Amino acid sequence: MNTMTVEATMHALGAQARSASHRMAVASTHEKALALRALARLLREQSASLQADNAKDVERAIASGLAAPMVDRLRLTDKALETAAQGCEQLADMPDVIGEIIGLRQRPSGIRVGQMRVPLGVFGMIYESRPNVTIEAASLAIKSGNACILRGGSEAIESNKALAALVRQALQHAGLPQDGVQLVPTTERAAVGYLITMPEYVDVVIPRGGRGLIERISREAKVPVIKHLDGICHTYVDDPCDLAQAVVIADNAKTQKYSPCNATETLLVARGVAAAFLPQIARVYADKGVEMRVTDEAAPLVQIAGAHVVPATEQDWHTEYLAPIISIKLVAGLDEAIAHINTYGSHHTDAIITTDHRHAQRFLREVDSASVMVNASTRFADGFEYGLGAEIGISTDKFHARGPVGVEGLTSLKYVVLGDGEIRQ
Template identity: 45%
Template structure:
């Protein structure tokens, strides 16, 4: 996106996006009036519509995958893009899961009756119009639509060009279903025209769009944060660590490390760096490096780990400083030995992205220090980083994982897609 920053946005694209945003705002006012029962019924019918469109969606996704292969896109990124029948079914099920979640709209956050008789309460209300800018993850298209509808928001979707055909098929099915239900189809809109200018127009549609959420790589996220005049919730990259403490159960540590790295290596809650306390390095690393190598993981190791990696028969190279802050998006991992807990926390502070950090330890003191001192949206004790997920936390589908500290942090589900307003009721009160 940044390549276009030195020129003006095409006025025709700006007007097109603004027109879609105005229509979305009208739709959002209708959504704000829906009851929970109405929204849940709509979500269930949307899920059925996605199921019914499975063949068309998989066919469209095949077009996207064909382009990706021709362009030499990595296997891990192709995995993010890929939709087969089972994944489409999972996308539809996510809508049903959202339908079963509590509706945050109308919840009274706090309230009281003042001494003068005024009734004051703070109530959750929809944001209004939400803009999503994201890369080649077509499941995000449906997750965002479902979460926004349940929370009473209209959504403008700007997906990556790599998933253009898949997104068009999915949004087509959703809009048709909304129209057939008598609901505003402009509640879910895909920005299909205008290229990168459409994303820039969305980011600067202040007054028409209430919030922009970027989801993707570091360059995309930082571009949106820098250039947007609409408020942004930053969903950061995932440079996640597993720290194996001197008091760790090494069998637990091995299982957690392998799961965190290899369960689904392309996603943001996969572990990218392994830190091992020096006191247990000689016992833990030979087996860990061998098992990681056996799972196909290429290792980027500190100098003092090289001999152990070679003895384990692992594919490795000596890590650069930058390697320890890299989100690999695949079967690669950096590995270092640390002197103590303080050293581990310092490295996490220097190289981590504030997403998810894990400690494996049987020491309550070490666990308490780690959870108190590590600055991240999620901190795991004796558990895989892969659990940082809205579904795993019991929220249903998430719209992203926020690594910032204002308004929302961690997996963002329904409550994070609302704001509040104060409602004050009196009986002729004057001041």
């Protein structure tokens, strides 16, 4: 495909998405459920054929020397397909928020004013290897009444084409326009450039991937972007706190999984509890092979048999390790902890472990992050855990949507005015 053809292709996709979006926006709850259940059924019925298409991607990836963990992320296993199917069914069962009117109240003029939740229109989704994102994005588009244009990674193109074909079948089955969900058919990089610069067709773009991709898209986009940048998350162990709880949470927040963005990267410890707390958590981290990068002051408290202790540098407070490494710092108390988090954090997810009510309230209010937690693991920052049904991404922005983005993040509120002949005086 030459550049001209890519441009023409993207404009055609855009125009078709915009046109389909009007019908998607007024789809009934029943029609949307019908489409989602049909999609779940097709994913199960067609699993053999899907896996045959997926095998082409996997073979090509192996032949091209892609690293094994990346190849694994490509695979549409039975389990991955079943999870995707269940996700569609869960969404079908959730309440439909589209069209709901909130806050309707009477005004002195006689009119009643409220706000109706409506879809944004068309969203563009740009993502990398995992083909199941195709189903997550498509199912959220259907539930939220949006049209979408999906741009998956080139390494998953055969899998994504097969999945997108099923989505279109499901839409047709429910009497909804097939163009409600479209996959960019070309792997040319230029396609992304068009997708993010067509405000006449695309209302918001959601990139999922590495920092480089997201920064480039944010810089070049002519439409709003829901950005998910770093997760430099903190757990602050306050004085006073329940020490046993602090150990369990600090363990889970770091070690339950190392790669997610909501894993804790920095542990802040109030001086008053450091001598009691640090040796205990150091024992846990040492046993699990977690490297501790600590300030001079904290070092003696974590130097136990088997511990891997390294002096922390300024750079550590800025670093998202996504690995068995944690930075540790002592602080005077709540004020210093909040200041550290607001300075070095990435406004993603931060937790306090405390038994002091006022400390908890101040932490919730004053830490400027998308998710703020009391006595819980930062690993909970997730659309499923929050009850959003599904998650299209996690926003580290403040504008429009913050934190895990589900159906509501793909909607906006318009004003509704109900009158009976009222006029402005």
